[in-house]
Amino acid sequence: MIYILYFIFYGFLLTAIIGLLASWVDRKVTARVQYRVGPPILQPLIDIVKLLGKETLIPRGASRATFLMAPVAGLTSVILVATLLWINNLGSGDTFLGDLIVVLYLLTIPSISIIMGGFASRNPLASLGASREMKLILGYELPFVLAVFVPVIKSGFSIRLAEILAYQTQNGAITGSLSGTLALVVAVFCVQAKLALVPFDIPEAETEIVSGPLVEYSGSALGIYRLMKNMLLFTLPFFLAIIFMGGLRSDGLHLLNGLLKVVGLVALITVIRNTNPRVRIDQAVRFFWGPLTIIAAAAVLLALKGL
Amino acid sequence: MSLKLKALLKSPWVFHLSTGSCNNCDIEILDCLTPRFDIERFGMLLAPSIKHADVLLITGSCNRQSVVRLKRLYEQAPKPCLVVAIGECSLSRGMFIHSYNCPLPLDKIIPVDVYIPGCPPKPEAIIAGVVKLIEKIKKK
Numbered sequence: 001m002i003y004i005l006y007f008i009f010y011g012f013l014l015t016a017i018i019g020l021l022a023s024w025v026d027r028k029v030t031a032r033v034q035y036r037v038g039p040p041i042l043q044p045l046i047d048i049v050k051l052l053g054k055e056t057l058i059p060r061g062a063s064r065a066t067f068l069m070a071p072v073a074g075l076t077s078v079i080l081v082a083t084l085l086w087i088n089n090l091g092s093g094d095t096f097l098g099d100l101i102v103v104l105y106l107l108t109i110p111s112i113s114i115i116m117g118g119f120a121s122r123n124p125l126a127s128l129g130a131s132r133e134m135k136l137i138l139g140y141e142l143p144f145v146l147a148v149f150v151p152v153i154k155s156g157f158s159i160r161l162a163e164i165l166a167y168q169t170q171n172g173a174i175t176g177s178l179s180g181t182l183a184l185v186v187a188v189f190c191v192q193a194k195l196a197l198v199p200f201d202i203p204e205a206e207t208e209i210v211s212g213p214l215v216e217y218s219g220s221a222l223g224i225y226r227l228m229k230n231m232l233l234f235t236l237p238f239f240l241a242i243i244f245m246g247g248l249r250s251d252g253l254h255l256l257n258g259l260l261k262v263v264g265l266v267a268l269i270t271v272i273r274n275t276n277p278r279v280r281i282d283q284a285v286r287f288f289w290g291p292l293t294i295i296a297a298a299a300v301l302l303a304l305k306g307l
Numbered sequence: 308m309s310l311k312l313k314a315l316l317k318s319p320w321v322f323h324l325s326t327g328s329c330n331n332c333d334i335e336i337l338d339c340l341t342p343r344f345d346i347e348r349f350g351m352l353l354a355p356s357i358k359h360a361d362v363l364l365i366t367g368s369c370n371r372q373s374v375v376r377l378k379r380l381y382e383q384a385p386k387p388c389l390v391v392a393i394g395e396c397s398l399s400r401g402m403f404i405h406s407y408n409c410p411l412p413l414d415k416i417i418p419v420d421v422y423i424p425g426c427p428p429k430p431e432a433i434i435a436g437v438v439k440l441i442e443k444i445k446k447k
Contacts, residue, residue, distance in 0.1 A: 027347075036345040043350050046317045050361070053311030055385040057358060210355040218358035218385040 003087070010090070011083030019231035020044040022266045026233060029270040044230055051223030059122055059216050066120035071217075071224035074113030077106045078231045085238055088161040089247045100159045103239065104148060110228055111137050111194065114203070117225070118213025129212020132281050133203035136193055139288035140200075144190035146296035150174065150183035151243040153303040161242060168246040175244045179302035184244045186296045188265070191236045192272055193284070195229070199276040200284055208278075237265035315361055315387060316441050318350035322360030322384075326377050326413075328367030331427035332394035336364055338430045346434065362389045362437075368396040368403040369413050381417045389440060392419045393433065395426040420444075 023044040031038025058064055081103055087095055111133055118130030151174050152159055155167035164174075174180035193200035204212040214225060241247055241261045248258030279287070323336050339346045340353060354360040357380050369377065381390070392413050395401035403409045413419055421443065423436035 031345070031347060035342040037348050038345075039347050039350055043318065046314050046350060049310065050314035050318045053309075053314060054361070054387070057383070057385055206355045211359070214359075215356045216358055222359060 003083070006087050007079065007083045010086035011079045014086070015079070015082040015231050015234060016227065018262075019227075019234040020048070022234040022237075022262070023230040025263060025266050026270045029267055030274055033271070033274045048223050048227055048230075051226060052220045054219040054223075056219030056221050057216075062122045062216070063120040066116055067216075068221060070113045070117035070120060071221050071228065073116070074110040075224050075228045075231070077109035077113070078228050078235055081106045081239070082231065082235050084161070085235065085242060088165060089238075089242060095160070095162065098159050099161050100148070100152070100164070100243075103161070104145065107194065107236070107239070108137065108141070110232055111196075113228075114196075114213045114225075117217065117221075121213070121216035123216045125209045125215050126213045129203045129205075129209050129215070133196070133213065135281050135285060136196075136200065136203060139285040140190045140193040143186050143288055143292040143296040144194075146293065146300055147183040147186040147190065148243065149296075149300050150179050150303045153300065154180065164243055165247050173244065173246040177303075178307045179299040180244060182295055182299035182302070184240065186292050186299065187240055187244070188268065188272075189292055190288075191240065192269055193288070194236060195232060195269065197269065197273040199272070199279050201273075201278055202281050202284055205278060233266065233269075234262065237262050237269070240265060312387065312444060316444060318352075319362045319389070319437075320352045320354040320360050321362045321364050322354045322357050323364040323366065324377065324380060326365060326367035326373040326397065327370040327409075328394060328396055332366035332396075335427045335430055335433060336366070336393065339433055344430045344434065346437075351437075357383050358385060360384055360388070362391060362440075364391050364393055365397050365413055365419075366393045368400045368406075368409045369411060369416060370403075370406075370408045371410065374411070374416060377416065389420045389444070390417060391421050391423065391436065391440060393423045393428060393436075395424060398422050398424055401426065 021041075024039070024041050027043065028038040058067060084095065084099055084103055084106075088099070115130045115133050118126040118133070151164050154174050154177070155164045158164060158167070168174060175184050196204050204214065209215075214222065217225060238248070241258070245261050248261070249255065321336075323333060325333050338344065363381065363384060365377070367373070381388075392398055396403065397413045400406070400409045400412050421436050421440040423433055425432050428436070
């Protein structure tokens, strides 16, 4: 029963609210970087409400069920990830063994839902974007999993989020060590690619393949995709904050500290996206499989040595 | 006014289509997005695809080649969708009024909600036109 409560209130409502705020932070920081004023604070919410009220068009020849179910699958997996993270961070943390692995799997499903939607919409640009997204997943998953190994090793080979958090409350954040810092740097780049933001917005490349897999989406289906992306913009930094920085806490000054962690990560992601050009897909894959994998492997070795 | 329309007016995503313009009007539309005018303050974004758009900005004199595409785009836009005619050409075909290639003005082809005159209209004029459009929808 308590889990259903977590699912609805923390997993969906709270994450959606914070995700929309994070998306506003992203747009506002972008605007300030470009010497603009930027949108009002409620803008992301208004966008979603507007999209929910619009007509949803299904292209002729598209696979109707897949086309409409893909955004829902993506949103559901984000809600599940957020629920697991909130239970571990706020609740008693008595989840199952291996919830870290489940979170890693569920974090791939938003990208897979975008691929499904892109291929289902029967548009050449969408197919192109979906195939690029697939290559990008192959690229970033390896260094991301290696980077996540570091907190696992540090906390004495524990694959439960609650134990990783408990380790950090006693011994300080994992970022404090050399291996933790290296792993966090790698993970931030992978998150950038997971969110499909510049320099890794190759699947969505607006100026090139209009908006890739989303090109045929309209109305409420697009609204759900947008909500999914906004929630992911909070969930991924939250995941990094939990495994590398000791999570968020709700008592006194720690609340401010936790807020700083998440807002800082979102602002860092935004600044990276505003100061870089888009790379080609082969450059991105080479970057992930080359330097980033080497750094992540070095971090794992350092963590095994206890640094 | 319904919540649907209220939200639409707060976040109109625009899609611009040139039906044979000389590109000046299109440049002035893009000027509205620059730091000097910054229409993202009002929630307006440039939509990459017609399926995401709420407002269709149409420039140019609607020549025979582009009328087919114009009709198809208007049908593909998810409704409710508003249409803005920008520039002298799309209002009355401008200097091409006697041309063999421009048989009909824009508002004889698809319904137009607001007209913004000028050759090309200044970004200020475009923003003023959009404000008039919002006022018009609000009064309905």
